[in-house]
Amino acid sequence: MSIAKLFRLPFSGNGVWLELQRQNFSIPFLAWAVVVPLSFLPPVLLYYAGTHYGDAFLAGFADKEWRFITTILFLAELLTFFVMGWLIRAVLEGDKLEISYQDSYLLAAVAPIPLWLSSLALLVPVLAVSVVAVAVGMFLSCALVYQGARSLCHRSDNDVVTMSATYTIMAASLLAWGILMAMVWAF
Numbered sequence: 001m002s003i004a005k006l007f008r009l010p011f012s013g014n015g016v017w018l019e020l021q022r023q024n025f026s027i028p029f030l031a032w033a034v035v036v037p038l039s040f041l042p043p044v045l046l047y048y049a050g051t052h053y054g055d056a057f058l059a060g061f062a063d064k065e066w067r068f069i070t071t072i073l074f075l076a077e078l079l080t081f082f083v084m085g086w087l088i089r090a091v092l093e094g095d096k097l098e099i100s101y102q103d104s105y106l107l108a109a110v111a112p113i114p115l116w117l118s119s120l121a122l123l124v125p126v127l128a129v130s131v132v133a134v135a136v137g138m139f140l141s142c143a144l145v146y147q148g149a150r151s152l153c154h155r156s157d158n159d160v161v162t163m164s165a166t167y168t169i170m171a172a173s174l175l176a177w178g179i180l181m182a183m184v185w186a187f
Contacts, residue, residue, distance in 0.1 A: 017151030
């Protein structure tokens with residue numbers, strides 16, 4: 001699969017998602033090849049920003065225990081993948097949409113990629129850049145969940161049931177993300 005096709009995932013219908021589905025990636029492969037490497041980005045970049053930018057980035061930013069915070073963040077991201085795979089399947093099945101465990105974990109591995117990549121904005125020591133990058137990442141993650149659910153459950157365009165399921169999944173995802181960010185600021 002080409003990079004151009006991957007960039008179309010948040011905006012495309014069945015074609016690209018079905019091509020990903022045909023790859024038949026196992027859950028352990030998704031965890032080791034996608035989730036673990038990309039889950040390193042936010043903690044490593046947050047550690048870098050916290051130890052190099054200090055209070056110039058945000059008041060109170062320099063006084064944090066970044067080694068502890070980033071380790072907990074990494075472990076929480078890994079746990080979130082497994083919980084989200086289960087949650088995606090439960091929500092879609094609850095809305096009478098059929099999806100396999102493997103496909104629900106495929107969606108759980110692909111959907112947070114924009115949020116993981118948004119952490120690259122921490123290389124720029126300007127808070128506004130990070131805020132914009134996270135907002136764009138959230139939008140793209142929502143689009144990935146909707147397009148992925150619609151395609152992997154073989155639903156037609158503008159399906160209200162799929163939109164409702166996407167809303168539930170994203171609400172839970174944003175709640176989990178908010179808890180992770182609250183943990184960062186609490187320590």
